[in-house]
Amino acid sequence: MEDKELIRKCQTGDKEAFYELISRYHPFVYKFLVKITEDEGIAEDLTQETFLKIIKNIDKYDLDGKAKFSTYVITVSKNCYIDYIRREKKWMQAIPIDENSNIEDISTNVEDLVLDKMYNQDIIEEIENLTDEQKLVIKMKYIEGLTLKEIGDKLNLETKTVKSRIHNGIVRLRKILWKGDGYEKD
Template identity: 30%
Template sequence: MIEDKKLIENYINGNRYSADLLIDKYQNLLYKLCNKISKSKDEAEDLFQESWLKIFKNIHKYNSSQTFENWIYTICINLYRDKYNKKKRWLNIVKDYFSNENKEVEINNSTHNITPLEDLLHKEDRSSIRASLNSMEDKYRIPLILYYFKDLSYKDIADILDIPVGTVKSRLNTSKNRLKSLLKEEFYG
């Protein structure tokens, strides 16, 4: 597989096929992110398309000190902030949704013989977690998502959000405490 840097260079020099290769390589990752941070499928698809337009419009600004994946995440999240935060849109995401949730449920049901009642309770737990995450401010929720659900480092998150690493650590700590408090309130009254 051709390195991203070479594909980007080829695209800048007029090779449009390189754009197709970059899209093929990153479309699933980007679409999953768009789908998780948007409130509806239509918004996710709009954000996905707008992200690719902005990526290729600004590809000449890409700096290889950051991975291309993190760079496109940065563009996507900034577009989300610019467009959807103005409308008071909230992230709609839980850990299970970053992985292939449906396959996990199928595997768990088949290997552990989960009853329909247990499955319903599991779904209610996910719904409570989703609601708790949705009630948090984006500045706390986004670092939490990127760190725990996308397995990004503090440095990568800092680069994507354009904030200092110390701020990432502080926001992660605050978000963990807030989420813990919200979930305690939800489950234990």
């Protein structure tokens, strides 16, 4: 059975379809999470959390949208992992998501790449070399998970100033990332 047909059945509440969907994607999600967590127990917990979220929100998945279901599943699992890191305050020890992996479309924009790579100790060290203003707002946005408005309120800055500082810091980090990956981009 094709994914679309299976998902359509799930959206109507077919329990057997849910079982088949989970059976089909469980190894895919579990292997991905083992790779980024390097811990089978945490990976299994996050895999279960991923499927609970998928089941709960299956009716929101757009069958006619551009994103493949596999991309949607990996996005949900990546977000579960990021939530776990934030909950457990283990961001300093986290393993980055490898954007060169065979899993398609994990991170397609620069901010996602920075978020994924930020957990790598080398990048955290590079963040320390940014200006104090850039360093502070990037940590508040990507590590603490604050919105631009919340950051602005805490620092008594305009939202556009916060956005500008984050953008400039990301540009600088992007150059570091490209050079570190062998992609000279100046």
